Amino acid sequence: MQQLDIFSLFVLIGGLLLISVVAWAVPVRLWVEAISAGVRIGISYLIGMRLRKVTPAAVVRPLIWATKAGIPLNINDLEAHYLAGGDVMRVVRALISADKASIDLGFQQAAAIDLAGRDVFEAVQVSVNPKVINTPKVAAMAIDGIQLIAQARVTVRANINRLVGGAGEDTILARVGEGIVSSIGSAVTHQAVLENPDAISKSVLAKGLDSGTAFEILSIDIADVDVGKNIGADLQAHQADADKQVAQARAEERRAMAVAQEQEMKAKVEEMKADLVKAEAEVPAALAEAFRQGHMGVMDYVRYNNVQSDTEMRKSIATGDEEDTEPLA
Template sequence: GGDVIRVSKALVAANKANIPLNFQRAAAIDLAGRDVLDAVKTSVNPKVIDCPNPVGGKTTISAVAKDGIQLQAKARVTVRANIERLVGGATEETIIARVGEGIVTTIGSASSYKDVLENPDKISKTVLAKGLDAGTAFEILSIDIADVDVGENVGAKLQADQAEADKRRFQAVAEQRRAAALAREAEMVALVQENRAQVVLAEAEIPKAMAESFRQGHLGIMDYYRMRNVQADTHMRESIGGEGARPPKE
């Protein structure tokens, strides 16, 4: 069920390149769905993998340094096929994902974006030292940073967003307090009106009490006139003072 012609060509190419490859392994690689001839060619002539893969829609890998500045990097990974791990080994996508993760980690651990711009080879050395080709069908020969650009100030943007969120929270608290103050003011106005009503009711009881005092002899006519004079004098003083008190009741 395999491709005998490509297997044969792969065996010939491997023999000329002095690559150890027997028929059983070549047939197993072919039956596993891998292109054995292309694998032999990649072993002889290493291929370059773009990281990230432009086919996926992304052209750069974005990461943020500790000072909050975003960097956008692009890497080229030179790989060589590992014949021994072609069967069951991870594909190019795994290499791209691991290299991308290593770039993000390296940039994220940098104290300043300037350190990365000054030494972009530090990224490739750090990532290459992680042994990212373990368990894959390739052997990483080199990782080269093709481009590093400065992106936006993510740290400042996050701080601005946090400040805006705090502002809205404080405004909500202030509005809540204002509403509580208005409600308390309304309660006080209602309480004042209630107390005034009680005063009016109490004043309405005064004539009854005076009449009862007359009947029981506790209050004489002269006492009544003296009280009226005091009330009239008080009303006059309040009128002069501008308080506008109402005249005494009969």
């Protein structure tokens, strides 16, 4: 009797485990939902999805939505997209939205957009309801040297046909910023830009900045324009300061050359004075030699002293010296 109770317990546990495995492998509730929605799918296919490590609800429920929306889809395509790492639910929602908005969008194109890493459902929404992108503040300088800081609002609409391989919002912002800088930079005065900011919008919009992007630019509106620094004056001030430093350096160079030349001339004067002193020291010896050889007499010597005294007197008068001249011998 005791052995029978143990056997019954094992049978009960085994039955519960079998029921749990069957309930996991066979999503009966999901199968009933599909049948009630008009989606013909077999229990064996759902079991096969389990074995292929595919969550049946992630494929079957989007198929139910598409069927109820009147969009014919193949469950094999949905499962393949799931196995490829795509978001089946998002793709089906995008297809339903596109169908209601009369946008030509097929499953293969939507799946390719989703696998490319873009939100295909958001793309359909942006295609129906255009999106406004606020650009960061862009600083540019007009020809008169005044800096202007502008901010724009770009209204874009998603281009479904260019979502795969097309550039994103960052490219749009970069191109619009470049266009704003170019437009402001070509303005003669900053007042012209402030008086007519629409000229920037028209100039930028005419350049076809949406080429090669996943968006179509509908409008570019200048939201704000502020006056910045007087860059032209700053540049002129910096240039004047640089010119001043160059002039000072050249003046210092000339001063140094003048000082060097002055010192050189002083050295030459001292050298000439030394030669003069040396020559004057030889005069007495020359006079003595002249007396010995009879080339010079007493009267000649007196006349020599008179000439020398006269010369010293003239120097004293010229320089204002009040010292008495040396008496004649």
